[in-house]
Amino acid sequence: xxKVKKSSIQDDSFMFNNSPQQFKKKYCRFKKSGIxxxxxxxxxxxxxxxxxxGKLLPRRLTGTSLKYQRKVAEAVKRARHLAILPFIGDxxx
Amino acid sequence: xxxxLFLKIINYWFDFKDYILTFAALKNKIDSKKMxxxxxxxxxxxxxxxxEKQMQEAVASFRQLITEQGGNIIRExxxxxxxxxxxxxxxxxxxxxxxxxxxxxxxxxxxxxxYRRDEQVLRxxxxxxxxxxxxxxxxxxxxxxxxxxxxxEVAI
Numbered sequence: 001x002x003k004v005k006k007s008s009i010q011d012d013s014f015m016f017n018n019s020p021q022q023f024k025k026k027y028c029r030f031k032k033s034g035i036x037x038x039x040x041x042x043x044x045x046x047x048x049x050x051x052x053x054g055k056l057l058p059r060r061l062t063g064t065s066l067k068y069q070r071k072v073a074e075a076v077k078r079a080r081h082l083a084i085l086p087f088i089g090d091x092x093x
Numbered sequence: 094x095x096x097x098l099f100l101k102i103i104n105y106w107f108d109f110k111d112y113i114l115t116f117a118a119l120k121n122k123i124d125s126k127k128m129x130x131x132x133x134x135x136x137x138x139x140x141x142x143x144x145e146k147q148m149q150e151a152v153a154s155f156r157q158l159i160t161e162q163g164g165n166i167i168r169e170x171x172x173x174x175x176x177x178x179x180x181x182x183x184x185x186x187x188x189x190x191x192x193x194x195x196x197x198x199x200x201x202x203x204x205x206x207x208y209r210r211d212e213q214v215l216r217x218x219x220x221x222x223x224x225x226x227x228x229x230x231x232x233x234x235x236x237x238x239x240x241x242x243x244x245x246e247v248a249i
Contacts, residue, residue, distance in 0.1 A: 036225035082136055082218055083177035
């Protein structure tokens, strides 16, 4: 995603109004803030990683690194088992 | 020639002894691993039909079981009557109780069997904690994070 060719950016900006400054590079929030354990009991935190149907958001949207995405997935699944998060929802947010 | 044979026999004997020693060491290692204490966290959801006192009794029975099996409880949390995200056996609320304890690995099967036998338990989950989780729970217990729910600390 970050490796967009220069020429294509120029083409895009010509077509649409996508200047390179508008793109913000995604980062892993766990790596940045030094979180090493993801608690499955904290529903409010886990809500950041599911969409409004209660599905897990992909890494490509949240920017989480693979190592922590696995942990997020595990925590969400544990929370679902304990009825802290719903399996399916409608308009959660 | 005789001397040579003799030396060879001695050599074999020493090899044999080494094998026995290494085997014994391995066995010791396995035994010590079995008895090694591990950190666990166990969450149970009890039925909302119970009175406060009955709930405390049920929790106390599990607490006793943990201590009987050679575990020492580090922390406990009681969320009280909490709304479930989806109904479980037609109940939309439940009492959440969390045990954090240190115990040998043999405890888990026994504890979960007790949970399964108890009709008051709607759901349970027991997990082994890694070193990061232990640190996290310690800080959580001290109240360093913003807690969305009121947490009653049970003194032991």
